[in-house]
Amino acid sequence: MIRRVIVLGIVMAALTWFIGWWGVLIGSIGWGLVAETHTNPARTAALAAAGAWSVLLLSTAMQGPVWTLAEMLSGIFGMPAVGLLVVTVMFPALLALSSAALMGELRSLRNK
């Protein structure tokens, strides 16, 4: 399970790097199509996406004042800085979860 999450996370990070946030959607759709149903591909995709964006965010934070930026954005959007960081990680997780689950459902429908 952990290995799958890590591998998929690397793929999603790479896709995000090259094509932006759509990479999460493409990566999780792909994962939903190829992953074994019993391995719970949706959960794996969600964890991988959250992990990928967390690592990318961490990498950005190592290059500049992300927390200062989060505080500034929190003032603009009227939500806590931590909340913005959580949303940044939750958004790809939810997107990956739903799209991988959808693909899993469609695949099992075809197999039936």
Next chain:
Amino acid sequence: MRVIRIAVTVLATAALVYVGGWPNGPLPAPGSFLDPVHGVWSVATSTDPPRDDRLIVDGLQSEVEIEYDDRGVPHIFATSTEDAVWALGYVVARDRLFQLELQTRATAGTLTELLGSDALDADRFQRQLGLAWSADREWAALDRGSPAARLVTAYAGGVNAWIDGLASSQLPFEYHLLGFQPQRWDPVYSFYLTRRMGYTLTYSTIELWRDDVVQRVGDGATDGLFPVNAPIQEPVQPGGRENYPWFDTSPLSPPSLPSLLSPMSLLSPLSPLSASNNWVVSGARSSTGFPILAGDPHLNLSLPSIWYEVHIVVEGELDAYGVTIPGSPGLLIGFNRDVAWSLTNVGADVLDYYREDFDDLAAPTQYRLDGVWERLERRIETYRDPSGKTIAVDSMYHTHRGPVRVVGGTPYSLRWTNLDGFAGKTSTAFAAAARATSVAELADAFRELYPSAQNIVMADRHGSIGIGSFGWFPLRPDGAGVRSKDGTTRSADWSSRWPVETYPGAIDPRQGYLASANQQPLDPFDNAAYLGVNWPSPWRAMRINRLLREDSSVTPDDMRRFQTDPGNERAELFVPLFLEAAGERSGVAFDILRSWNRRFVREDTVAVFFERVMDEIEARVWDELLDDPSAESSRRVATPSEQVLWRVLQQADSPWCDDRRTEETESCATIVDQSVERAFQNTVERFGQPGVAWRWERHRRQNIHHLLRIGPLSRLGIPVQGGSGNLNPSSGRGTHGASWRMVVELGPQVRAQAIYPGGQSGNPVSDWYDDRIDKWQVGELDDVLFPESPGRLGERMIGRLTLLAGGGQ
């Protein structure tokens, strides 16, 4: 069951894709916005100047070296002027790209494409003025080989090179927020900037709202309230009277009965907040024996600042330091190894309104001129929203004089120097100034300065000092521009300009110092020709002249301290008047004024009360100017300057002092008495008992807004020393103030100190975004680094960028 699960996952995925991919109202699309690589978070990775980068770029003739010092200032070393200007465009775009785009769109009237229909009114107004329209025409007619065209083309090359190579992490914060990509920079946008500054500094509507005043108080009284000649004279050009300041204490014409004509629609006069100071002392009056020059332009304060600091070196040709405005292909204020200069606004009248006669007001095609119908030029203006959808279409009209505005049902055409084809000359004038080696050469350069007339103070290291009011001052057939003119005849058109040799100015005056602070440049005693009207009260001019008169051995540090001097000539004149009116009368309110030292320091506890007294007196004296005197709360159609108020109060029984809303006939002493008492009650009610609660710093603060007025990106509520009428003015909403402070000593080695409220970077999380505000707030300056060649910044160099010519154009 499976169908339900499929339906739920389809809906959830679709919803997330929709939410992530499309903006929601003013909120950006979260998917690309939150993307940690390309989204808003990546802004955090582009906060510093380049460390040691080498880039191959197209458009340069040869290599350019740019070194950044620890204040974030780029020092550009190039081998040709065009390469240097190209590099200037590049570094400005690197630090201020969004500012470049926003100010261009504000001038072009295309803000709706960025901000939506909320910006429609602002866009309509700008397009009506025809700023971009006239700049486009100038650019279209300009020889591409001319010096001006080459400058702005080189600048555009640098800006576009930055835009073309832009990584998503280098996209400014505001673009992420608005979900936009930058537009490419057209050379004509530099001309837009000149028009924009011309608008800020010279746009006026006095001819329009003056009619409103005339209908309330009569023509003669209006001339007195908004005079052509300031009643307190402290001219820019040292005048011929024995003593200055000189005061005109003669009675003002009384108000006549209100006209039965219904007043035209209200046109609020612009708040007269545009203000600046500059001054210079000769070596004979400086402690070091060398001329010292101070520059202190006041403008709307913003983050990032309107100014960008830069040092430009072209071997054997140019070595100048100072500030540019993003979009301008050169320095506007600064110094080189030989000379220094700084600007204040002249406030000359360079705009006239002509009442036109149209064939059809609703759908005009012609206007009457000398008895013949002339064809109106028509342009169609289309406004679009961020999605490209058309949200409005307007028809704009032009006579041979300029664009038409319809006010109160009357069409007026504008004749305005700012719409003439002078932006190119302005660029070359400043380029020539940066190369000047003497005051005489500076003056020659600025004779080509046209649209926004400026008082320019100058000094050189040979010991010469000078000042001049430069611009294009129109000559009118009737000699004055106070009233709107009859547009049906060409005989009302401007005939030509003032002869240059009659321009206000002085070089090496006997007094050994020169100063300007937006006051009337020429004492009418010396030259009564019409230059403008309704001059700002000369409080700052009086103050700096007093300081310079009293100090015959000025140090550079004195010059710095003068910039935030707490003394206030306005209070020095008015408070004794109040006390004289009070006579022996005692009472807390008058006692407070009696014991006041009239210095606007942050700890002061009387200034807040004094300002209320001034408001109360104005409300009582100028009751004739209320839009609706019978209404409980009504605003004034216009407010005369405080120097006119002072003149009114000189006459104990001035009819202006009578408050017509009461049955009694008030004298000026009564009005002062009532105002002081009422102001005291008012101040107590609002702030509590006198003391700490009245501290000036609690009530008067500077507010430096972000360009989009985004709160967390702004720096608000900054307490400063100074108030209305101070050399460091702080009034109104606190959004206007000292935008650049500079002191230059022109000895064998030029020494300079400077600061502006902000920082070099437009990135709000950069250390160079607002790093200078703390020092600026307390009136301190930074030592400026002025290396002659690359590699001389030593430990203070924090980054280097080498631009290598790639061969392409």
